[in-house]
Amino acid sequence: MIDEKDYQLLAQIADGLPLCSHPYAVIGKKIGLSEAQIIERLTMLQKNGNIKRLGVIVKHATLGYRANAMVVWRIPEENVEIVAQAMLQFSFVTLCYQRPMLPEWPYNLYCMIHGKNKETVQCQLAQLIEVCGLAVVDKQILFSSRCFKQRGAVYTANGTKK
Amino acid sequence: MLAxxxxxxxxxxxxQRDFPLTPRPYETIAAQLGVSEKDVLSALEALHQAQCISRIGAVIPPNKIGVSTLAAMSVPDDALVRxxxxxxxxxxxxxxxxxxxxxxxWFVLIAKDAAHLDCVIALIENETGYxxxxxxxxxEFFIDLSFRLDLTHDR
Structure with missing residues (x-):
């Protein structure tokens, strides 16, 4: 279980670890914990799977990966697992999730494809469709255009504006 | 563009993962790479300035802490930025x-619990009108494994 101090710690690092010699000490000072306690808590949060990874979070777009498409598919429930596993053999598929269908959005499998440009992503998608046998599956392709926000999760009281 | x-x-x-949990993590990285802590800090600072990294931070799996959802809206182009x-x-x-x-x-919301999430979504719908x-x-079939960047080609 995570406690109030863990929430405070996650909130403190939502915008990133400070770039200084003792970043954990700096964070600890803000929430009344020692450097060693911060390190211990981050170790536990990772060990318990509450933090999936800790490290450099890159901005793909600036690094030449200008295009990313979210592709959503309508897959029969019983085939979702098999199709998802087939998609994951491709390294360009960076995320794959099942989500609920809505009447106005009847798609349940979401995958993300990153590439250096739109053409690359379209080629990768064509390859994915061929190898996974998805030619007749209903889908939508949503290329991202503008990023309005990208940061870590923050935990706050209801409807808090920054 | 940063070279x-x-x-x-x-x-x-x-x-991108296993960031050192040592009192001086940048020094730990520096030692692994055979450079100084100062070199690592200034390289990261430059990457941050150039918008190549968003942060040194934690990726939190959905719904492990609190409640999260992907959310979407259809907004006319002339109202989109607002x-x-x-x-x-x-x-x-x-x-x-x-x-x-x-x-x-398309946006991602994270809240402490379901009631909090409902509340924020209601506020957003009220305020924006959409x-x-x-x-x-x-x-989740796969989530946010670090992504091997090919940094050799032209941008």
Whole structure:
């Protein structure tokens, strides 16, 4: 279980670890914990799977990966697992999730494809469709255009504006 | 555009996970790479300035802590920036992207619990005047493994 101090710690690092010699000490000072306690808590949060990874979070777009498409598919429930596993053999598929269908959005499998440009992503998608046998599956392709926000999760009281 | 040094490429590719949990993590990285702590800090600072990294931070799996959902809206083009900025004001929103589709604004909300999430979505709908579609995670097949960047080609 995570406690109030863990929430405070996650909130403190939502915008990133400070770039200084003792970043954990700096964070600890803000929430009344020692450097060693911060390190211990981050170790536990990772060990318990509450933090999936800790490290450099890159901005793909600036690094030449200008295009990313979210592709959503309508897959029969019983085939979702098999199709998802087939998609994951491709390294360009960076995320794959099942989500609920809505009447106005009847798609349940979401995958993300990153590439250096739109053409690359379209080629990768064509390859994915061929190898996974998805030619007749209903889908939508949503290329991202503008990023309005990208940061870590923050935990706050209801409807808090920054 | 920043011309990446070898050190910067190593930092981008080799430290997306298992960031050192040592009192001086940048010094630990520096020792592994045979450079100084100062070199690592200035390389990261430059990467941050150039918008190559968003942060040194934690990726939190959906719904492990609190409740999260992917959400989407259909917003007319001439209102999109205004609505995106209204949504960005909420601390509960951590990603917010425009996508090329009739359903054009996609964002991720994280809240402490379901009631909190409902409350924020109601506030957003009231304030913007547009309906929010919710797509909470049912199952994750793969999430945010570090992505091996090919930094050799032309941009």
């Amino acid at each position: 990446l040094s070898d050190l910067q490429k190593q930092l981008l590719n080799d430290f 609505v995106a900025m209204q949504i960005n004001q909420y601390a509960e929103v951590n990603h917010n992207y425009e996508r090329e589709h009739a359903v054009n604004l 309906r929010v579609l919710r797509f909470p995670l049912v199952k």
